[in-house]
Amino acid sequence: xxxxxxxxxxxxxxxxxxxxxxxxxxxxxxxxxxxxxxxxxxxxxxxxxxxxxxxxxxxxxxxxxxxxxxxxxxxxxxxxxxxxxxxxxxxxxxxxxxxxxxxxxxxxxxxxxxxxxxxxxxxxxxxxxxxxxxxxxxxxxxxxxxxxxxxxxxxxxxxxxxxxxxxxxxxxxxxxxxxxxxxxxxxxxxxxxxxxxxxxxxxxxxxxxxxxxxxxxxxxxxxxxxxxxxxxxxxxxxxxxxxxxxxxxxxxxxxxxxxxxxxxxxxxxxxxxxxxxxxxxxxxxxxxxxxxxxxxxxxxxxxxxxxxxxxxxxxxxxxxxxxxxxxxxxxxxxxxxxxxxxxxxxxxxxxxxxxxxxxxxxxxxxxxxxxxxxxxxxxxxxxxxxxxxxxxxxxxxxxxxxxxxxxxxxxxxxxxxxxxxxxxxxxxxxxxxxxxxxxxxxxxxxxxxxxxxxxxxxxxxxxxxxxxxxxxxxxxxxxxxxxxxxxxxxxxxxxxxxxxxxxxxxxxxxxxxxxxxxxxxxxxxxxxxxxxxxxxxxxxxxxxxxxxxxxxxxxxxxxxxxxxxxxxxxxxxxxxxxxxxxxxxxxxxxxxxxxxxxxxxxxxxxxxxxxxx
Numbered sequence: 264x265x266x267x268x269x270x271x272x273x274x275x276x277x278x279x280x281x282x283x284x285x286x287x288x289x290x291x292x293x294x295x296x297x298x299x300x301x302x303x304x305x306x307x308x309x310x311x312x313x314x315x316x317x318x319x320x321x322x323x324x325x326x327x328x329x330x331x332x333x334x335x336x337x338x339x340x341x342x343x344x345x346x347x348x349x350x351x352x353x354x355x356x357x358x359x360x361x362x363x364x365x366x367x368x369x370x371x372x373x374x375x376x377x378x379x380x381x382x383x384x385x386x387x388x389x390x391x392x393x394x395x396x397x398x399x400x401x402x403x404x405x406x407x408x409x410x411x412x413x414x415x416x417x418x419x420x421x422x423x424x425x426x427x428x429x430x431x432x433x434x435x436x437x438x439x440x441x442x443x444x445x446x447x448x449x450x451x452x453x454x455x456x457x458x459x460x461x462x463x464x465x466x467x468x469x470x471x472x473x474x475x476x477x478x479x480x481x482x483x484x485x486x487x488x489x490x491x492x493x494x495x496x497x498x499x500x501x502x503x504x505x506x507x508x509x510x511x512x513x514x515x516x517x518x519x520x521x522x523x524x525x526x527x528x529x530x531x532x533x534x535x536x537x538x539x540x541x542x543x544x545x546x547x548x549x550x551x552x553x554x555x556x557x558x559x560x561x562x563x564x565x566x567x568x569x570x571x572x573x574x575x576x577x578x579x580x581x582x583x584x585x586x587x588x589x590x591x592x593x594x595x596x597x598x599x600x601x602x603x604x605x606x607x608x609x610x611x612x613x614x615x616x617x618x619x620x621x622x623x624x625x626x627x628x629x630x631x632x633x634x635x636x637x638x639x640x641x642x643x644x645x646x647x648x649x650x651x652x653x654x655x656x657x658x659x660x661x662x663x664x665x666x667x668x669x670x671x672x673x674x675x676x677x678x679x680x681x682x683x684x685x686x687x688x689x690x691x692x693x694x695x696x697x698x699x700x701x702x703x704x705x706x707x708x709x710x711x712x713x714x715x716x717x718x719x720x721x722x723x724x725x726x727x728x729x730x731x732x733x734x735x736x737x738x739x740x741x742x743x744x745x746x747x748x749x750x751x752x753x754x755x756x757x758x759x760x761x762x763x764x765x766x767x768x769x770x771x772x773x774x775x776x777x778x779x780x781x782x783x784x785x786x787x788x789x790x791x792x793x794x795x796x797x798x799x800x801x802x803x804x805x806x807x808x809x810x811x812x813x814x815x816x817x818x819x820x821x822x823x824x825x826x827x828x829x830x831x832x833x834x835x836x837x838x839x840x841x842x843x844x845x846x847x848x849x850x851x852x853x854x855x856x857x858x859x860x861x862x863x864x865x866x867x868x869x870x871x872x873x874x875x876x
Contacts, residue, residue, distance in 0.1 A: 269349070270370040272777055277313045278369060278385075286371035287384045290324060303327045307368075309385070311726075319388040320368060323347055328379045347384035348372045351461040354386070360431045362424065363457040365389055389444045389457035391412075395421065395488070396440035399495035416446060418455040418501050419508035421488070426512025429480035435464045438484045439491035474513070490549045493667040494558055494875075503544045527710075550811040551667040552729045555752040555760040557671045570677025570689075579618050580675070588677050592630060592689050600627075608634045613694065625694030626674060629653060629767075634685055643683055645770075651678035651688035652767060659739075659766040666737045668730060669752075669762045671695070697762060700746035704792050722759040723751070724800055728807035730761050731783060740770040742781035745790040783850070785858035802848075805855075809847050 268286045270278055282293060293306035304325045310317045327343055333343045344352075351370040356363060366387040373381040398409055398417060409417065421443070428435060434469045437460055444457045469476075485505065547775065565574050569588040572580065585591055596612030600678040605611070615623050631652045634642075638652075647655050657676040664670065678688040696860045698706075700723070706712035715723070727749065734741065741748070743765060765838040770779055788801060 265374045266371065266404065267374070268367045269351075270367070271367060274313070274368045281311055283309075283311070283369070283385070286373065286383065288346060289322060289369065289371055290381065292322060292328075294322060303329060308388075321365075321386055321388060323350075323384040323386070328382065330360055333378050338568050345372050345379040345382035346462040347382040348379070350464075352385055353461045353464045356431075356466060357458065357461070359434070360427065360433075362427055362431070362433075363389075364453060365457065365459050366460065389459060391444040391446035391455070391457060394441050395443040395444060395445050395456075396492045396495070398445055399440065399492055400513060403506075413447070414501070416452060416502045417454050418504040419511075420445070420456055420483075420508075422505035422508025424456050424508075425481045425484045425505070426477075426509040427486075428484055429477045430512060432467045432469070433464055434467065434480060435461065435484060437461070437463055438487040440488060441491065442820050443488070451732070477513055481513070481822055486548065490665070491663060494554055497549055498552060499545060499549075502549075540655070550729065551733050552669065552726050552758040553754070553758055554667070555669050555762065556754045557752075558760075559672060563756045569679070570675055572675040573673070576672070576674050579616055579624065583616055583621070584618075588679070588687075591628075591675065591691070592678065592687055594628060596628060606635075606638075608638070609633050620760075627692050627694055629656075629690045629692075631685065631688045633687075639684060642685070648683045649680070651685040652679060653688035653690040654678050656690055656767045656769075659769045662737075662739065662771070663734075663763065663766070666739075668733055669760060670766065671762070671764055695750055695762065695764075697750040697752045698800045700749045700751055701790060702747075703751055704746065704795055708792060708795060719759065720800070721803070723761075724804050725807050725811075726759050726761050727787070728804045729811060730763060731787065732811065734763075735776070735783070737779050738772040738776060739778075740773065741766070741783055741786075742768045742770055744783040744786045746787065747790065781851075781854045781858050784855050785862060788855055788857045789862045805848060805851060806844075809851070 266286050269286065272505040275284070283289055292307075294309040294310065296307045297307050304323070306321055306323045309320045309322050311320050312318075320417050325347060328345045332346060336343045348370055351367055352362050354367045367384070368387060369383075369385040372385045396419075424443075428438075435458075442458060442460045444459065446455050447453075447454055455868070564571050565577065567577065569585065570591065579593075580586060585594065594612075594614060596614045600611040600613060602611075610632075612628050612630075613625065614628060615625050617623050634652065635836060642648075642650075642652060642655070647658075650658065653676055657673055660670050660673050673690065673692055674687070675691040679686045685781045703712065707714060730749070731744070741763065748763065748765045750764060752760045752762060754760055773779060784805075787804075791801070
């Protein structure tokens, strides 16, 4: 058995004074509550006195190195290293390249027969409390928002960072907004950025020698970063600010200096390569449904006595003595939301809780009690044997939030399993103040609501098409995509946003996608009432679903001016592209119409059977 232990020289005396100058001391150190805890590793905060002041540090400990982290490097002909030691090396490489990251302090690794079995890493906290996700979604704590100039500078700094990572050959699979910290520079208008959690970062020197590979690497980082903050909204102008920072890092001498750096590229031909890549990224990431202004991500989930709950609601439920699985499952509700056709093992109800300030909070409770054997087998075969029906819907809610589709706000989820058999499970969500599109259309038909303006009608159609397109592009299929499961929300600025509910039967990445695509599109068409929803509305929905770039109003809402990029996009569509679009429209319309006819026949038979009974 051998131990490798290393300390940065400026911190050697401080660690010696704190008694943390050995591998065993760090592995046995006691700190604050774990900020991240897993079966084999944890991260705890430590306060160490440096130069007379207490500095917050974080200690990452791996008590047992997973076998895959040992075998994977060996299969590639490399020496096996634990993640803490690999992160130590990456932090040093980032610092040498002039890229802001966590300050490394000490690292240790224990080996048996030359293979790592345990490791630890001590790093200093970055000098900022706010992540890039925080700045984009919340803004400044004092002012509540980030000004246009500050936002432009921040996005430019992020673009420069993406370019420097790519120019230096770094590939970061965990390039997420929560791993990127940002703070305004005290002596200037710029921004300082720091990276954390780089244990999976890799470096390939050959990647930095080609302009195409540098662009591909920067685009991959940008897509990961954008995908990690789905609640934020970015316009085309924001992407231009990112592109300006990226260009400074890739094509000019303002990039990060390093040894062996290839000569800057100054030709217009090479510069023009960034334009289609940038716009393709913009089209892929931003042509998505609008986000309701009251939508919040699932952050701060805690495990409480057999179930999971959002931390912000924990005190409210504890005040009403709802802090146990049985109490939540057997909760007496204010209203039972039973509907015809609902299975006997399922129940839906609504209840209200009052907080200390007298404010009422409405929640919906779904319960599953001893599902039948057929449903149990269907759940196991579908690929979620260890998840209950409620836990599966909770996972679908998380997935839709990750791809940018707004859905219910989950509060708590719990399950009781005996092996692979589900006994009990429940799901609690926040009540919605929105109205379903089915109810909205019915109110218009009865005269209880005015007819929507042409602009509002077009917004609803475009947003509904984007919801379906984004859902199917990720290979998720609702299977019950009726207008009754799509809720309409009006933001403070008057824009339209949609929420998708009832995800219990959602299909995740099946082998056959066309069948389920047609089923979802047919469900929307079948539930859209005639003549309120005209034939032109249905064709416009399919056109936006197949190619959102053709819609001028949608592009202008994202900051693409009609006279510049919108015209360029339309000009770049060749005759073959237009012919392919028409062919796709002709292909989908008969399939959807045939499925709608089958649904109508099926419902007619059910009504006849019910009337006879």
